Amino acid sequence: MTTMIEAYFSQLETALARKLEQKATARRRFIYEIARIGNRMFSPDWKSAWTTVFVPFEILDAMGVAGNFIEFVGAMLSGTGTAKQYLEKAESTGLSTDGCSYHRTIIGAAMDGLLPEPDLLIGSSFPCDGGLKALCHVGEIYNKDVFIINTPFDSSPEAIKYLAGQYRDMITFITNQTGRTLDYDRLRKCIRNNNIAHGYFAEMMELCKKVPSPATSDDLKNFIIYVLLGGSDSVVEVGRAFRDEFRYKADNNIAGLPGEKFRLLWIQNRIQFPNNLIKLLEERFKANVVIDELNHLYWNPLDEDEDPLIALARRQVTHPLVGPAERRLEVLVELARDYRVDGAINPAHWGCRQSSGIRHLFNDTLQNIDVPVLHLDVDCVDERNFSEGQIITRLEAFMEML
Amino acid sequence: MQVRLREAPEWVSLSFSDRPKIGWFCGYTPLEVLLAAGFVPVRVSGHTGSVSKADSCLHANMCHYVRSALDAALNGAYDELKGAVFVNSCDAMRRLYDVWRKHVNMDFTFLLDLPRGQSEEDVAYYQNEIQKLRNAISAHFSVDITDKQIKAAAHIYSEGRDQYKALNDLRRETPPRISGYDIANMAALFSSTSPEKWGAYALTLTTEKSEQSAPAVKRLRMILDGSPVHNPEVISFIEDCGFDVVAENFCSGSRHFDLNTGKPNTGDILHDLSAAYLARPPCARMMRFEERAARLIDIVKTFGAHGVIHISLKFCDTYLYDVPRLRKKLAAEGIRSLFLETDGTIGSIGQLKTRIEAFAEMIGGDAL
Numbered sequence: 001m002t003t004m005i006e007a008y009f010s011q012l013e014t015a016l017a018r019k020l021e022q023k024a025t026a027r028r029r030f031i032y033e034i035a036r037i038g039n040r041m042f043s044p045d046w047k048s049a050w051t052t053v054f055v056p057f058e059i060l061d062a063m064g065v066a067g068n069f070i071e072f073v074g075a076m077l078s079g080t081g082t083a084k085q086y087l088e089k090a091e092s093t094g095l096s097t098d099g100c101s102y103h104r105t106i107i108g109a110a111m112d113g114l115l116p117e118p119d120l121l122i123g124s125s126f127p128c129d130g131g132l133k134a135l136c137h138v139g140e141i142y143n144k145d146v147f148i149i150n151t152p153f154d155s156s157p158e159a160i161k162y163l164a165g166q167y168r169d170m171i172t173f174i175t176n177q178t179g180r181t182l183d184y185d186r187l188r189k190c191i192r193n194n195n196i197a198h199g200y201f202a203e204m205m206e207l208c209k210k211v212p213s214p215a216t217s218d219d220l221k222n223f224i225i226y227v228l229l230g231g232s233d234s235v236v237e238v239g240r241a242f243r244d245e246f247r248y249k250a251d252n253n254i255a256g257l258p259g260e261k262f263r264l265l266w267i268q269n270r271i272q273f274p275n276n277l278i279k280l281l282e283e284r285f286k287a288n289v290v291i292d293e294l295n296h297l298y299w300n301p302l303d304e305d306e307d308p309l310i311a312l313a314r315r316q317v318t319h320p321l322v323g324p325a326e327r328r329l330e331v332l333v334e335l336a337r338d339y340r341v342d343g344a345i346n347p348a349h350w351g352c353r354q355s356s357g358i359r360h361l362f363n364d365t366l367q368n369i370d371v372p373v374l375h376l377d378v379d380c381v382d383e384r385n386f387s388e389g390q391i392i393t394r395l396e397a398f399m400e401m402l
Numbered sequence: 403m404q405v406r407l408r409e410a411p412e413w414v415s416l417s418f419s420d421r422p423k424i425g426w427f428c429g430y431t432p433l434e435v436l437l438a439a440g441f442v443p444v445r446v447s448g449h450t451g452s453v454s455k456a457d458s459c460l461h462a463n464m465c466h467y468v469r470s471a472l473d474a475a476l477n478g479a480y481d482e483l484k485g486a487v488f489v490n491s492c493d494a495m496r497r498l499y500d501v502w503r504k505h506v507n508m509d510f511t512f513l514l515d516l517p518r519g520q521s522e523e524d525v526a527y528y529q530n531e532i533q534k535l536r537n538a539i540s541a542h543f544s545v546d547i548t549d550k551q552i553k554a555a556a557h558i559y560s561e562g563r564d565q566y567k568a569l570n571d572l573r574r575e576t577p578p579r580i581s582g583y584d585i586a587n588m589a590a591l592f593s594s595t596s597p598e599k600w601g602a603y604a605l606t607l608t609t610e611k612s613e614q615s616a617p618a619v620k621r622l623r624m625i626l627d628g629s630p631v632h633n634p635e636v637i638s639f640i641e642d643c644g645f646d647v648v649a650e651n652f653c654s655g656s657r658h659f660d661l662n663t664g665k666p667n668t669g670d671i672l673h674d675l676s677a678a679y680l681a682r683p684p685c686a687r688m689m690r691f692e693e694r695a696a697r698l699i700d701i702v703k704t705f706g707a708h709g710v711i712h713i714s715l716k717f718c719d720t721y722l723y724d725v726p727r728l729r730k731k732l733a734a735e736g737i738r739s740l741f742l743e744t745d746g747t748i749g750s751i752g753q754l755k756t757r758i759e760a761f762a763e764m765i766g767g768d769a770l
Binding site for chain 2: 093094095098099100103125129130132133134140146148150152153154158159162165166169324325326348350353354357358359360364
């Protein structure tokens with residue numbers, strides 16, 4: 001039986017292929033490649049895995065496993081305006097409405113049979129508790145074990161070794177569950193692809209530092225989902241497409257947002273359901289979101305000569321959201337300075353303890369470098385309590401203050 | 403709803419602390435290292451009142467435990483602590499660690515990373531974390547912490563836990579010879595005083611209670627489960643609704659004592675401590691849902707309980723996510739349960755009185 005989600009990915013891929021023929025934009029290429037990768041989950045050639053956001057997709061790829069992280073699907077359902085029914089479904093079991101709605105949505109979707117039954121479930125303790133818990137709910141629905149990766153808190157050699165050891169255990173788990181083995185040559189190619197893509201990403205991000213930026217607020221919206229492409233040829237294609245587009249615009253003085261007046265840093269996630277906030281910022285205030293915190297290229301090119309599991313583990317533990325808040329705050333300061341932002345917007349996603357717990361530190365830190373911060377009390381996925389009028393009033397006041 | 407407070411036993415005001423104090427939060431903190439370093443480990447338990455100062459530093463969607471812990475610190479309640487040891491227990495605790503270091507005037511803080519598994523690799527990793535704690539304390543306070551001292555501390559704590567179990571066994575009888583409130587006070591005292599002196603006192607109390615005549619009135623026997631509940635008044639309040647609380651499956655209650663660090667296995671005390679802590683009955687943070695549910699069901703049967711009251715702190719993701727699954731598990735075993743979500747203040751528990759009393763009526767006196 002074709003599930004709704006399979007139909008969604010299939011139609012998305014077809015529609016974008018058509019649009020790409022008409023006009024090839026980097027954004028279209030990006031979403032097209034995501035849809036194509038998403039579609040692998042339904043192919044008989046691939047085993048499928050539901051995961052949390054930060055698992056080593058390169059290893060999955062090199063084992064013939066198509067991974068997809070649940071937060072992405074939660075965001076997708078919100079973006080299509082269908083999250084509400086799944087939220088209600090999950091809440092009908094007694095699940096608290098104070099938890100993360102990305103995760104609640106996916107639990108409801110699994111209960112409703114929307115998610116295809118996966119071959120595997122793999123979760124990481126980073127970045128949050130909720131993702132692991134949600135994955136366990138999904139595991140119970142499909143009567144499947146969840147493999148848990150404990151991402152260490154620091155980036156010491158012992159921590160990297162410990163994480164790499166867990167990747168080895170994960171490989172054994174996948175083999176035991178699916179019969180698939182790791183193709184090390186393919187994994188090395190994934191790492192090579194990542195490094196090529198890294199070069200393009202670094203260039204494209206550098207170009208976005210130009211004033212005005214060659215990108216619009218939404219060109220790199222949710223770019224974090226590129227992790228799904230990790231190691232495939234697609235990640236190289238996407239990196240090249242954005243680099244080429246931004247370079248062309250920069251060389252020809254074409255602004256992403258014509259008349260760009262204000263430059264903004266977006267902290268944490270975007271609001272996923274349809275809303276008018278970005279439109280208002282761009283059209284009325286000529287304010288451009290020039291950098292999303294989660295798009296920050298935090299990792300260095302991987303060492304292609306060392307054990308790939310060690311290289312992937314090292315990349316993981318250097319993520320700014322791992323470890324003490326200082327690491328993240330330093331990155332925010334760096335981004336604010338490098339991208340010459342006038343202000344920062346933080347939609348403090350209601351159920352997100354790991355991020356909203358330090359929102360006062362965002363304030364203190366950025367204000368120290370004269371970057372004002374606007375906290376929006378919103379739920380980025382659940383639009384049932386979204387009061388756009390009130391949010392717009394706050395946004396207007398913030399922009400007038402700038 | 404005004405919560406009626408029971409008159410506290412005289413020993414609640416005892417202070418068995420004759421050494422400098424150091425704070426800790428999570429049940430996976432290796433207290434043995436802190437004791438061996440010459441400190442009295444004191445649990446930072448926050449308070450059950452309204453949060454005032456902390457709300458300007460921590461978002462209101464964090465659980466009351468972390469907010470009230472910070473609040474109490476900002477109001478000077480922990481000024482005498484020489485430091486605080488955190489564990490990477492959950493998202494909220496990690497963020498408390500961040501905010502605490504910025505806003506609380508305390509020279510020494512440390513965060514232990516905690517695995518979820520029990521493999522040799524997990525044990526080795528946590529052992530290294532404990533070693534890092536030991537090094538940090540040694541360097542900061544200029545103290546030697548020898549293996550011998552840690553082994554001695556492990557022995558003291560192990561004896562204390564055994565004494566708690568002896569005291570707690572008095573609750574197996576029907577009616578129990580010691581109330582849940584008294585036991586909760588002893589657990590709170592254990593977490594804030596010198597364990598040697600606590601042990602001596604526990605022994606006296608066990609003897610006293612054993613020799614007293616048993617209470618005449620039988621009441622419904624109840625197990626409490628869920629997020630940490632530090633204030634014994636919460637237990638008292640539930641007992642006043644018509645129950646005998648016979649076990650608290652909290653990290654602040656009976657479960658805290660299900661740990662044996664006194665029997666060395668390998669000769670490497672830090673390895674043994676790491677293995678013992680990771681092997682203790684898990685909390686919701688450690689995942690392992692099936693194991694936890696089976697253990698809870700076993701406690702219900704062992705203590706001949708009539709049901710379970712599960713208390714989740716509002717915004718405590720680790721426990722709240724498990725509520726639907728646990729509810730199903732208990733129902734499948736025919737165990738009656740009441741699931742409460744509170745903001746952690748004593749007032750909010752008071753507001754739940756009607757539901758708790760209705761639960762007692764639903765089980766009914768015939769069950770006795």
